Amino acid sequence: MAPRATARAVTGCPSRRCFTAGMPLRAAQKPFYEGEPGGPVLKTKIPGPQSTKHIKELSEVFETRSLSLLADYTQSFGNYIADTDGNQLLDVYAQIASIPIGYNNPALAKAAATPEMIRALINRPALGNFPSHDWAEILKTGILKVAPKGLPHVFTALAGSDANELAYKAAFMHRRQQERGGYDVDFTAQELESVMNNQSPGSSQLSILSFKTSFHGRLFGSLSTTRSKPIHKLDIPAFDWPQATFPQLRYPLEQHAAENAKAEQASLDEVEHLIKTWHLPPAALIVEPIQSEGGDNHASPSFFRALRALTKKHNVLMIVDEVQTGVGATGKFWAHEHWGLEEDNAPDMVTFSKKAQTAGYYYRHASLQPNRPYRQFNTWMGDPARALLFRAIVDEVARLDLVQNTVRVGGYLYEQLESLAGRYPDLFQNLRGKGQGTFIAFDSPKRDEFLARAKVEGINIGGSGTTAVRLRPMLILREMHVDVLINALDKVARAL
Amino acid sequence: MAPRATARAVTGCPSRRCFTAGMPLRAAQKPFYEGEPGGPVLKTKIPGPQSTKHIKELSEVFETRSLSLLADYTQSFGNYIADTDGNQLLDVYAQIASIPIGYNNPALAKAAATPEMIRALINRPALGNFPSHDWAEILKTGILKVAPKGLPHVFTALAGSDANELAYKAAFMHRRQQERGGYDVDFTAQELESVMNNQSPGSSQLSILSFKTSFHGRLFGSLSTTRSKPIHKLDIPAFDWPQATFPQLRYPLEQHAAENAKAEQASLDEVEHLIKTWHLPPAALIVEPIQSEGGDNHASPSFFRALRALTKKHNVLMIVDEVQTGVGATGKFWAHEHWGLEEDNAPDMVTFSKKAQTAGYYYRHASLQPNRPYRQFNTWMGDPARALLFRAIVDEVARLDLVQNTVRVGGYLYEQLESLAGRYPDLFQNLRGKGQGTFIAFDSPKRDEFLARAKVEGINIGGSGTTAVRLRPMLILREMHVDVLINALDKVARAL
Numbered sequence: 005m006a007p008r009a010t011a012r013a014v015t016g017c018p019s020r021r022c023f024t025a026g027m028p029l030r031a032a033q034k035p036f037y038e039g040e041p042g043g044p045v046l047k048t049k050i051p052g053p054q055s056t057k058h059i060k061e062l063s064e065v066f067e068t069r070s071l072s073l074l075a076d077y078t079q080s081f082g083n084y085i086a087d088t089d090g091n092q093l094l095d096v097y098a099q100i101a102s103i104p105i106g107y108n109n110p111a112l113a114k115a116a117a118t119p120e121m122i123r124a125l126i127n128r129p130a131l132g133n134f135p136s137h138d139w140a141e142i143l144k145t146g147i148l149k150v151a152p153k154g155l156p157h158v159f160t161a162l163a164g165s166d167a168n169e170l171a172y173k174a175a176f177m178h179r180r181q182q183e184r185g186g187y188d189v190d191f192t193a194q195e196l197e198s199v200m201n202n203q204s205p206g207s208s209q210l211s212i213l214s215f216k217t218s219f220h221g222r223l224f225g226s227l228s229t230t231r232s233k234p235i236h237k238l239d240i241p242a243f244d245w246p247q248a249t250f251p252q253l254r255y256p257l258e259q260h261a262a263e264n265a266k267a268e269q270a271s272l273d274e275v276e277h278l279i280k281t282w283h284l285p286p287a288a289l290i291v292e293p294i295q296s297e298g299g300d301n302h303a304s305p306s307f308f309r310a311l312r313a314l315t316k317k318h319n320v321l322m323i324v325d326e327v328q329t330g331v332g333a334t335g336k337f338w339a340h341e342h343w344g345l346e347e348d349n350a351p352d353m354v355t356f357s358k359k360a361q362t363a364g365y366y367y368r369h370a371s372l373q374p375n376r377p378y379r380q381f382n383t384w385m386g387d388p389a390r391a392l393l394f395r396a397i398v399d400e401v402a403r404l405d406l407v408q409n410t411v412r413v414g415g416y417l418y419e420q421l422e423s424l425a426g427r428y429p430d431l432f433q434n435l436r437g438k439g440q441g442t443f444i445a446f447d448s449p450k451r452d453e454f455l456a457r458a459k460v461e462g463i464n465i466g467g468s469g470t471t472a473v474r475l476r477p478m479l480i481l482r483e484m485h486v487d488v489l490i491n492a493l494d495k496v497a498r499a500l
Numbered sequence: 501m502a503p504r505a506t507a508r509a510v511t512g513c514p515s516r517r518c519f520t521a522g523m524p525l526r527a528a529q530k531p532f533y534e535g536e537p538g539g540p541v542l543k544t545k546i547p548g549p550q551s552t553k554h555i556k557e558l559s560e561v562f563e564t565r566s567l568s569l570l571a572d573y574t575q576s577f578g579n580y581i582a583d584t585d586g587n588q589l590l591d592v593y594a595q596i597a598s599i600p601i602g603y604n605n606p607a608l609a610k611a612a613a614t615p616e617m618i619r620a621l622i623n624r625p626a627l628g629n630f631p632s633h634d635w636a637e638i639l640k641t642g643i644l645k646v647a648p649k650g651l652p653h654v655f656t657a658l659a660g661s662d663a664n665e666l667a668y669k670a671a672f673m674h675r676r677q678q679e680r681g682g683y684d685v686d687f688t689a690q691e692l693e694s695v696m697n698n699q700s701p702g703s704s705q706l707s708i709l710s711f712k713t714s715f716h717g718r719l720f721g722s723l724s725t726t727r728s729k730p731i732h733k734l735d736i737p738a739f740d741w742p743q744a745t746f747p748q749l750r751y752p753l754e755q756h757a758a759e760n761a762k763a764e765q766a767s768l769d770e771v772e773h774l775i776k777t778w779h780l781p782p783a784a785l786i787v788e789p790i791q792s793e794g795g796d797n798h799a800s801p802s803f804f805r806a807l808r809a810l811t812k813k814h815n816v817l818m819i820v821d822e823v824q825t826g827v828g829a830t831g832k833f834w835a836h837e838h839w840g841l842e843e844d845n846a847p848d849m850v851t852f853s854k855k856a857q858t859a860g861y862y863y864r865h866a867s868l869q870p871n872r873p874y875r876q877f878n879t880w881m882g883d884p885a886r887a888l889l890f891r892a893i894v895d896e897v898a899r900l901d902l903v904q905n906t907v908r909v910g911g912y913l914y915e916q917l918e919s920l921a922g923r924y925p926d927l928f929q930n931l932r933g934k935g936q937g938t939f940i941a942f943d944s945p946k947r948d949e950f951l952a953r954a955k956v957e958g959i960n961i962g963g964s965g966t967t968a969v970r971l972r973p974m975l976i977l978r979e980m981h982v983d984v985l986i987n988a989l990d991k992v993a994r995a996l
Contacts, residue, residue: 055633062636065644067655067881069873070628077623077632088633099626100879112622117613121621125889126608127573128857130595132566136573137551137584140558148561159563162658163880169719173736180735196730200712202738206730210737216696222878223665224721224739234692234702235874239676240669241706241739241780242698243720284737358879361624377565378731382718383596383854384659385563389885393621 036404036480037106039081043488044462045092052089073464080107083478083485085464093459094488097466101296101328101476104359105400115396124389131160131385132378142388146395147364150331152338154350155366157373160386164327164357165221168290170380171353171365172212172225175288175321177374180208182319187375211243213278213286213320215250215271217298217469220290220325229290232298232469246282248274250295251303255434268307272314279318288321288352293339294437296328299469300445302436308343312351321352321372323365331359332401332479335411335441342440359479361397362390406479410441413481418444420490428497442481447471450500457499461492532900532976533602535577539984540958541588548585569960576603579974579981581960589955590984593962597792597824597972598854600893601902611892620885627656627881628874638884642891643858646827648834650846651862653869656882660823660853661717664786666876667849667861668708668721671784671817673870676704678815683871707741709774709782709816711767713965714746715793716786716821725786728794728965742778744770746791747799751930764803768810775814784817784848789835790933792824795965796941798932804839808847817848817868819861827855828897828975831907831937838936855975857893858886902975906937909977914940916986924993938977941970946996953995957988 051059055074062068073093079086083106085095095103105112115121129135136142147158159174161167181187192205199206214220214229221227222236228243230236251267254260279286291311295301315322329339336342340351350368357363364386374380401407418438425432425446431454437444448454451471458465468474477485547555551570558564569589575582579602581591591599601608611617625632632638643654655670657663677683688701695702710716710725717723718732724739726732747763750756775782787807791797811818825835832838836847846864853859860882870876897903914934921928921942927950933940944950947967954961964970973981 058633058636062631065636065639065653066631067628067869067873067876068631070877071631072629075625075630075632077619077625080623085630099624099630102624102626102879107623108619109622113618116618116621122609122612123573123604125612125617125885126605127576127603128595128598129571129573130598132563133568134571134581134595135558135562135564135567136571137554140554140561143561157561163662163878165878166659166662166719172720173718176737177735191730191734195734199730199733199738200727201743202724202733202740206734207738208735222669223662223719224668224724225719225737228698228720231696234687234695235872237695237698238687238691238702238875239673239704241672241721242695242703243737243739244698247697373563376731377563379734380563381566382659382661383598389621 033482033484035082035482035484037082037109039108040084041092044084044094044492045090046462047090050087050089050091050459052087052091054088058088077107082106083481093462093464094485094492095464096475096477096481096489097464098476098478100358100466101333102358102361104331104397104479105406106478106480109400111400112393112396115393121389121392124392128384129388130383131388132381136388139388142391142395146391146398147360147362150337150398151366152340152350152354154347155354155368157367157370158364159367159380160362160364160391161357162384162387163363164355165223165226167327167355167357167363167365168220168229168323168325169223169225171290171323171355172288173380174353174365174367174372174374175212175323176208176210177379178321178372179210179287181375187371208287209284210287211245211282211284213246213248213275213282213289215291215295216247217250217295217301218290218292219295219297244284246278246286248278250298250301251307253302255436264304268303268310272307272310275311276314276318279314279320286320288323289315290323290325292325293329293342294334294440294443296474297468299472300436300474301469302440305343308340309345312343312345312349323353323355324351325355327355327357327363329443330356331397332407332410333359333441333476334443335407335414335439337407339440339443359397361393362387401479404480410479410481413483413486414441414444416483417442417475417481417486417489420486421446424490424493424497431497431500442475442477445472445474448473453500454496457496458492461495463489463492529978529980531578531978531980533578533605535604536580537588540580540590540988541586542958543586546583546585546587546955548583548587550584554584573603578602579977589958589960590981590988591960592971592973592977592985593960594972594974596854596962597829598857600827600855600975601896602974602976605896607896608889608892611888617885617888620888624880625884626879627884628877632884635884638887638891642887642894643856643860646833646894647862648836648846648850650843651850651864653863653866654860655863655876656858656860656887657853658880658883659859660851661719661722663823663851663853663859663861664716664725664819664821665719665721667786667819667851668784669876670849670861670863670868670870671708671819672704672706673875674817674868675706675783677871683867704783705780706783707739707778707780709742709744709771709778709785711746711787711791712743713791713794713797714786714788715791740780742774742782744774746794746797747803749798751932760800764799764806767799768803768806771807772810772814775810775816782816784819785811786819786821788821789825789838790830790936790939792970793964795968796932796970798936801839804836805841808839808841808845819849819851820847821851823851823853823859825939826852827893828903828906829855829937829972830939831903831910831935833903835936835939855893857889858883897975900976906975906977909979909982910937910940912979913938913971913977913982913985916982917942920986920989920993927993927996938971938973941968943967944969949996950992953992954988957991959985959988
């Protein structure tokens with residue numbers, strides 16, 4: 005039923021139509037895994053007739069107003085996502101930055117078919133009460149194998165939002181234990197009574213300090229720290245917690261060095277002021293290494309080092325939210341490695357999810373564990389099946405040296421985009437993410453039109469903030485895919 | 501290395517030592533699935549040497565202070581959970597009521613090994629943006645096939661806590677849309693601005709009304725409604741939301757009819773008073789059909805019908821939390837079916853998780869969807885892999901008629917416990933759950949000792965509230981298992 009007449013295949017990068025920007029094309033390079041098309045395949049407009057039928061059916065039972073593409077995962081491979089009309093798009097959005105090593109990855113398929121995985125799926129334990137005898141081994145060979153430097157412990161969770169909230173809970177309990185006079189000091193009768201009425205002193209009058217334009221999730225505690233867009237927050241009750249301005253850097257960085265340093269210092273001053281004066285004292289500060297939903301806002305390593313020093317000075321725990329930045333995309337396994345903090349100066353907690361397929365928070369000290377069992381607890385406390393999948397991801401990332409791959413390919417991608425920005429300065433503004441692997445973004449005034457046109461050119465790409473186009477390719481992006489992407493974006497730019 | 505000298509196998513129920521209570525034993529009946537031992541197998545004390553070794557190892561990297569049993573899921577089958585020392589316990593706690601049809605269930609193992617499951621595991625979609633072409637089909641043949649009467653829609657989630665919080669968010673948005681004057685009325689500039697500061701009018705000044713001794717989860721919004729124990733809530737900031745007293749029924753019910761009716765009416769009066777007077781008006785009320793963590797507190801169907809009428813009268817949405825009661829254990833697929841509500845009088849939302857292995861909330865009307873996309877949204881919005889598993893569970897429950905099984909076996913179990921209570925009235929107080937399938941509990945003043953001794957007799961059993969022993973067997977419990985359980989509890993009682 006697909007209209008063959010409109011069929012069109014963009015296989016690789018036909019040399020005449022490519023934007024080469026002075027760099028040799030590398031289309032001959034092979035993908036890391038087999039099964040990908042040589043380039044985007046566009047057989048119908050999107051959504052095509054089959055997709056339209058399926059979307060109509062799905063709309064009757066599920067939320068589809070935010071639907072971007074009705075996918076066919078039986079036909080999606082590597083960097084390419086397919087729909088049921090036979091279209092295959094280069095996917096540099098990757099399920100909101102959550103697919104690490106490609107669709108239908110053979111190593112993950114193998115891990116998913118093991119007896120160990122099947123057992124994990126069908127015998128889901130309450131990990132706090134009845135962990136499996138091999139849970140320590142699964143943690144050590146997976147989640148903990150890639151623990152950030154200085155953070156040897158982990159508490160597992162299901163997704164980014166609850167990972168952040170569990171970290172907040174750990175921070176509140178830690179701070180109150182300090183205030184109470186130590187780990188072994190018992191709760192007062194007044195605390196035990198008032199907490200059942202949601203009143204202080206049992207319910208603490210403390211806060212989490214976050215940054216404007218940050219995103220930390222959408223549950224009630226995490227949403228109180230999220231400051232991305234009104235649509236995420238409207239009508240939901242929120243805690244009266246403080247927010248500091250995140251530095252708003254100007255680009256190119258080298259032309260605005262003094263101005264940017266001033267913006268970073270102003271932000272630090274505001275953080276310190278809020279810590280000292282906010283009526284609900286912050287037990288912790290949470291920050292993304294790169295504000296990812298809020299528009300890809302960066303700050304310098306020295307800013308983050310100063311932030312670490314400030315939080316230490318004021319006994320405020322520092323939580324780094326690596327839900328979107330973690331697992332290799334920035335050219336380090338964890339983005340905060342770019343800051344160059346010494347091990348004894350590591351953040352107190354680092355949260356993760358998305359590309360990890362599982363979630364949780366790493367933490368530094370046993371003292372961040374609450375003083376009693378069942379204080380940090382829930383039925384599942386994570387998911388061994390997803391932990392096994394992360395282990396297989398970690399193994400592939402190491403085997404194929406994919407973090408180094410993002411360094412190299414990210415550098416190439418950045419150069420290509422810089423050249424495009426030179427040709428179309430209005431459409432590619434504030435290019436950012438240099439030296440941050442493939443974690444690259446730019447602003448485009450006609451952003452939503454830009455994204456829609458990219459899809460017509462066979463590229464699935466996402467936005468963030470109000471005007472940013474964000475690139476969130478998988479770790480298996482190669483130079484050949486960059487060429488396809490740049491070629492398509494060139495066409496988009498010419499058409500706009 | 502296991503000390504063979506202490507080995508002891510309790511196979512089935514040796515007639516001389518059984519408490520028969522006038523009922524014929526049915527030990528000859530076969531389990532629904534193969535692989536179970538004939539009765540508990542106790543080879544070492546628990547934890548034995550192997551378990552002790554593993555627990556020590558796990559303690560270095562994970563929370564083990566709440567550990568009850570270091571399980572070996574390779575050796576656990578059906579109703580029996582094993583450890584690494586070769587012990588096999590009859591499990592009537594079932595991972596805090598979350599294993600529906602037994603360990604290493606062959607039907608689930610089959611579902612877990614399908615190409616469909618492998619694809620779902622390794623290509624995890626952002627369901628709001630890139631759902632799979634077969635997601636509607638997966639929903640219709642699984643989660644929606646068992647939708648409660650009158651609630652044809654679903655929003656999927658990952659666990660009970662976030663299912664409840666998503667339901668709360670839907671309630672807040674719904675109520676504010678009403679107050680704003682309808683679905684199509686836009687947000688004001690003041691709302692859009694204030695919400696970014698976590699202030700009203702953008703952040704609503706509304707509440708969720710819950711009951712004392714309730715449990716609805718441990719994230720910040722859900723924990724504000726949870727009123728089970730101080731240890732769950734201490735030090736965590738909470739919203740100033742209202743709580744009503746849950747009826748505290750006295751047992752046996754038939755001897756306290758007037759008194760209990762009065763308690764229920766007092767509770768209803770308090771609910772109405774709070775709705776009318778609380779300074780943050782409730783957008784919704786949430787209630788468990790049986791308060792499960794709070795001590796297995798029941799109320800009558802007429803109480804719940806009156807509660808439904810009250811919430812309707814005052815335009816407060818009614819959310820029924822079936823996270824623990826749902827999926828068959830009470831002798832209905834959903835426990836609120838016991839209330840006899842007509843379809844057009846169904847609760848507004850019903851939340852689920854645990855035995856479903858996935859989670860979410862069912863809802864009545866499309867008007868409970870927010871008026872804009874991306875208001876109720878997150879990256880994963882559920883998990884197709886777990887939805888496939890629930891579908892396989894639903895199929896097995898239907899094929900083996902397991903809800904009727906819990907009716908019959910629950911009746912038998914209740915009778916046996918009633919007889920035990922007749923013999924040991926001090927140890928089996930306030931027996932409750934008659935006619936509620938196997939969802940049965942009793943109070944025991946030496947509860948924690950009772951639970952520890954049960955383990956020595958080969959029974960894994962849990963508590964709730966301060967003095968309750970709660971039975972949460974799987975749906976595949978048969979009379980033969982009841983005999984094993986009763987025999988063991990008889991020994992426990994004699995020893996105490």
